[in-house]
Each structure stands twice: as structure tokens, then as C-alpha cells.
Amino acid sequence: MTDSANPIREIGVALLGLGNVGAGVIKLLEENAAAIEARLGARLNVRAIAVRAFDKRRRVEVDASLLTTDIEGTLARPDVDIVCELIGGTTDARTAVMTAIAHGRHVVTANKALLAEHGREVFAAAEAAGVDV
DSSP: OOBTTBOOEEEEEEEEOOSHHHHHHHHHHHHTHHHHHHHHTEEEEEEEEEOSOTTSOOSSOOOGGGEESOHHHHHHOTTOOEEEEOSOSSHHHHHHHHHHHHTTOEEEEOOHHHHHHHHHHHHHHHHHHTOOO
16 A cells, blocks of 8 residues: 555566466466565556567466557657567577666566577676666
8 A cells, every 4th residue: 555655666567478487477466466565665657568569378467458569669658667588599699688788777587598609798888878788
């Protein structure tokens, strides 16, 4: 419960990808929202989900207004604090992660291939930008 004198802080999240892993992230965020909020002292709020195609069948229902095919626009949104890279591979993922970092966004990824191939570059850029990966 919040009061007007002390509102709960919100942390804006953007997902890049809504395949199996993205759907799992959405479910985890929904099912654990109260515990996450209690632990962080802030509410995680998914503000955008960048997808390749709007008409693809999804494993999870999301508000259609969150969906976009504009990755660059998603990464540049001032209301996004954390970007979850869920697209996989190394080429598009590297571009997205480096762009997110350049925009001052923290990045969450489990993309082992990306980190094995470009980890030094990614972590150096994050350190220079003052964000976490």
C-alpha cells in the first residue's frame, strides 16, 4: 500500500524478445511482483516489449500496447531503466546491448554466446557508462 507522501518508486523494464524465455520472464515478474517489490522497495513495471512480429502466437498474454518492433525506440525511452536482452545470438543482441548501455540502461542477459564473444567490450562499455550488466 502506498500513500501520497511516500509513493512506491517504479523501475521501468523493457524486454527485447518474447519467445520462450521472454514469456517465462513475464510470468515470473507477474507471479512474484509482491515479493520483488518488498525486497527492492520498488515496483518493476514492464513498459515495452520489443518483438520481431506482432502477429506471432505467444505463450503468455500481454497488453498489446506494450508490444513494438522498434528496438532503438525502446532502448531510448527515458522511462526504461533496465533492459532484458532475450533475443539470443550475438549480432543483434550485441547491437541492442551496446545501444542500451549507450543510453545509460542497466542490462540483464543470460546470453552466454554474447558474453563469451563480446564480454570484454560489453563490460568495459557498462563500466564507462556507470551501468550494470
